[in-house]
Amino acid sequence: MAERMGFFTDTSVCIGCKACQVACKEWNLLPDDGFVFEANSYDNTGALGANTWRHVAFIEQSRPVPVDDSADDGVERWLMSSDVCKHCTHAACLDVCPTGALFRTEFGTVVIQEDICNGCGYCVSACPYGVIERREDDGRAWKCTMCYDRQRGGLEPACAKACPTDSIQFGPLDELRERAEERVERLHADGQAEARLYGESPDDGVGGAGAFFLLLDEPEVYGLPPDPVVTTRDLPAMWRWAGAAALSVAGAVAVAFASSRKGARR
C-alpha cells in the first residue's frame, strides 16, 4: 500500500468562495442540488450528500450591539468551513457494506464502487458523520472518493487544487498532521486560543480521520459531531458475545443431546 493520503482543512483561512464545491462537482460530474434560497447566511446547499461531496458551512456569530456602541461590530465572526468525507481509519461504512462496493484504496482512503453498490443503504446509517447519502434517482450510495481517479493519475483532488488560500491541503497524512500541529501552535501564539484540531488524533473514536480539520470553535458549531465513534466499534465485542452465546447454546444443546442420549441408553 502506498502512503496514506489525506486532507487537512484549515478553516482559519477559508474565505467561503466555494471553489472546492464547484471543482468537486465539475470533476465528478455531480448533479446540482436544486435552486432553493435557504436564507441561511451564504449557504444554499445545506449539507454533504449524494450530490455534494464538499460543502462549505457559513456560521455567523453575532450578538446584538446597541447602535451607540459603535466601537464594536455586530458580527464577531463569520466562520467558514469546507466539510468532506472523513475517510476514517476505522470506517463503519466499510465494515457494514455487504457487497464489497466500499473498499480501502491503496491511498488509505475509503471509496464506493458505483458499479458494485446495490443501494442497501447500510453505510448511510453506519456513518457517524452523516456523510453518505443515497441518490434518489438511482438508489445507490455516493460520497467523496478523495478523487481516487485523480490520485491514481498523480494529481491532487480537485477541491484542493482549486482552493485559492490553501485552506484545503492534500498530502501524506503524517505530514499534514505535523503541519496542522504547527499551525495550531502559531494561532495559539497569536492569541487565537480557541483554535483546535478535529479528527487528527489516531486515538479518537474513528481511529483518526483521513480528512481532518482546524476549527475555531466547538465542532457542534460547524455541524460536526463532538465525539464521533465508529458505529461498528462494538462489533468485535458483539461477535465475541455472540460467539460465547452461540457456544453456550451449542453447549446446552450438546448437553441436552448428551442427556437425551443418556436417557436413550436407558
Place this chain on the structure above:
Amino acid sequence: MAECHPVGFQWVVEAKARGAKVFHVDPRFTRTSALADRHLPIRAGSDIVLLGALINHVLANELDFREYVLAYTNAAVIVSADFRDTEDLDGLFSGFDPETGSYDPRSWAYEGMDEETPSARAPGAQTPGEHLEGGRHHAAAAGADTYGSGGAAAHPTPATDPTLSHPRCVYQILRRHFARYTPELVEQLCGISRAAFAELAEAITANSGRERTTAWVYSVGWTQHTVGAQYIRTASILQLLLGNMGRPGGGIMALRGHASIQGSTDIPTLFSLLPGYLSMPHAHRHEGLDDYLAREGGDVGFWGHRRAYLVSLLKAWWGDAATEENDFCFDHLPRLTGDHGHYTTVMGQIDGTVKGYFVAGENPAVGSSGGRAQRLGLANLDWLVVRDLTLVETATFWKDGPELETGEMRTEDIATEVFFLPAASHVEKEGTFTNTQRLLQWREKALDPPGDCRSDLWFYYHLGKLVRRRLTDDEIDRPLRELTWDYPEEGAHRDPSASAVLREINGVGPDGRALSAYTQLKPDGSTRCGCWIYCGVYADEVNQAARRRPGREQSPVAPEWGWAWPANRRILYNRASADPEGRPWSERKAYVWWDAERGRWTGQDVPDFEPNKPPDYVPPEGARAEDALAGTDPFIMQSDGKGWLYVPTGLADGPLPAHYEPHESPVGNPLYAQQANPARKVYPRPESPYNPPESPRFPYVLTTYRLTEHHTAGGMSRPLAYLAELQPELFCEVSPQLAAEVGLDNGGWATIVTSRTVIEARVLVTGRVRPLRIQGRVIHQIGLPYHWGWGGGGLVTGDVANDLLPLVLDPNVYIQESKAVTCDVRPGRRPRGQAMLDLLEVYRHG
C-alpha cells in the same frame, strides 16, 4: 477582495501569515472582513471623510515621511494667489461656473504659470495656460480622463518653499483644507468610532516610513460615486505623504471587475482615448497633428515624446499610406464632438439620434444603471447587434422585458432589428489578459468554440473585410481603404492570428523586426507601434507574455512570468524606492538603487528611470521631455516629475478632494453648504428621475455589489448549475434592527423602491449589516447583489437590482454612482403591472 477576487486574495492571506495587519473598510461585514484583523463598517459614500481624517492626522502630527515628501512630491510648490479653497467658498473651489456646472481650473495653477520661464519652454512649445482650458474641454469630452493619465501639463520648475511654511505652499493648503476632517467628523459621517479610527491611524502611520510600507486596495466601492476619482486622489495624497508610492509593499491597487479590464483601458474601449492613453482628437479643437500635439499634455517628462507614440500608432494603422506630408493620416482618426459616454449614448437612443448599437460581452439591459432607460433606448434603435455566450436580456428585452409586464412597451411597437451572434468564451480563443498589475498573460486556446460561436477577433476582422469589400473610391472611404487589415489567417474558420495582432501592438522598426522598448519609437514615421506602452511585449520576436517560469525558480519580483507594461516593470515609479541620493531608504525595503561604480540604476526590478541618469543630474536650460526631469524626479510621467498632492490641472472637480454627499443621500453635508459634487454629471430626464436628498420617502442607504458565486449581471454564471445553485435568488441583506423596524422576515420577501422602479428580493437578515449612528440619527443600509435578471438563459432569475439606480456620474471618468443611493423598503412581494406603476407614482410625487 475575498468576495470578488478570491484568487488574488490568497496573497493577502499570505501577507497575513507573514505578520501583515489587515483592515477592511466596508458597509457590510463580507468574506473579506471574515479574514481581516479589523472590520470598520462605514456609511456608503463617506470615504473621503475617513481618508481625509487620516491625512489630517498625518499632517497635524507631522507624521509624514518628510524627506520623501520634500524630494518627491509637490508639497513645497507655491500655488497661485488666485486660488480659493472649499474652506473659503463653502464647498466650491475657485473657478466654478454655476451655469455650466463646470470649473475653469486656471486659478488652481502653480504660482508663475502665467510667466514665461525659458528654462522649461522649448521653441515651438505652446504658451502656458493654453492646455489649462482642460476644465471646459473635458466637461464637453471627458478630457480629464486623458489628462489625468496622459500628462496634464504643469509648470516644470515652479516656485517652492522647502521650509513648507509659505501660506500658499501645497503643504499648508493641505493642512488648512483637511483641518476639519477630524475623528469626530468620521464618527459623525462615517459611523466609525474614534477608537476604531485611532487604531487605524496608528497602524498605517506606524507601518509607513523607511523600514515599512502600507498598501491600499480598492475596487468599484471607491470608483462608482459622483466623487469617485477624488476618492482615489485622497488615497494618493495619503500614500504620498507616508512615502508609500513607488516602493515595494506600497501603492494603491485597483482591483478590476473583469479579467482584462485593465487591458481594455490600455487599448481602450473608452470613447475618449486612443491606445496608450493618448487622447482622442476633438473635432473642433484639433485642426491637425501639430495642433493636437501642442494642445494635449506637457513637454516635460515622457509624455514629451507623444509625437513618437502617436505617429507610430498612425503608422501601425495606416502603414505606407501614412506619410509626413499627410500628417501620417491623422485626419483619418475619428473625432469627438462632445461626451460620447455610455449613458449619453443611451440618451441619444431615446432621443432618436443614435440609430445602431453594437453590444459585445455586455448586458446593459440588466448590467447598467437605470435599466428602464437602457431598455427604452434599445427599443428605439433601428438595429442592435449583441454578441454574447448566451441569449442575454439585452437581446430579448423586446419580448420579455419588465416594461412588457407593466404595459409600457408592446412587442409589436418595437421596430429594433436585433442580430444575436454567439461568441467564443475565453477558453475557446487565444490572446492576452492584462491584469490590474499591468501584467499581460498569454493564454492558449483549449478547445474550438462550438457551432457558430466565434472570437471577437474573428468577428471584427471579418466584419472589416466585408465592409472593405463594399468600399468605393469616394474620399469618405479612404480611411478604411488605407487601413492595414492583413493578418495571417489560421484554421478552418480563418481566425486571424492573435499573436500577429500582439506583434503589431508591440511594433516594428525600420528593418521590420519587433521593437524591444518604447524608447526606440521615432516621431519621423520610421517605426510602427499599436500601443506604445505595450512596446517590448514581443521583444526579440518572442511572445514575452507567454512566459511561465515558476516564481520559485526566480527572484520574488518574478520578472519572467508574463510581461508587465511598461518595459516589464513590476512597480511603477520605483525610483522613489531609493532616497534622493539613490540609496535604498532601508535595507529591508531595498528595491531599485543607483550603482555609482557602474554609473547606472540597478536592483530587483527594471528601474523606472533612465538607466544612466545620476541622482545629482540637474536639467540644463531648455531641456525637453525626460531630459528636463532631475535625477531626483521619480514620477517621470508628470511634467514636473513629482507626485501630486495638489492637482493644478487635469481634474474636473477640483485640485483637492472634498467630501460631498452622494447625489442621493439621507443626510446633509455638515462640512459645506454645497451638498453634492457641484461638477457631477446629471441627466434630469423623465425616464430616470432622482430621489430628492434627505427625503423621508427614501430613508435608507442602498449599496449594490457582487458575490463570489456570480459574475456581473449573471450572463456567465446564471446559466451554470454549479454556480446558480450556490446563490439561486436575488436577495437583500438587512440588519436585524431594520428587519424589526420594517417587518421583514428572514427568508421572506422585501419590496425595494426608488424613483426609478420597484423590485422584489428575498430577505437575508444578518448581523453582518449593522445600523450606524450618523449625525445623531440611526441610518440603515441595505445591501443588494446585482446578478439577476429575468432571462438570459439563466437557470435562476430575479428582478434587476440595477434598475433601481440613478443616472448620475463622476465628472472625470463618467462612471455612475451605484454604491450609495437612497431607497425605501417594505415587506412582501411587489405589485405587478399597472399596480406597480401606481406605487411608483406615489413614491415619485409623495
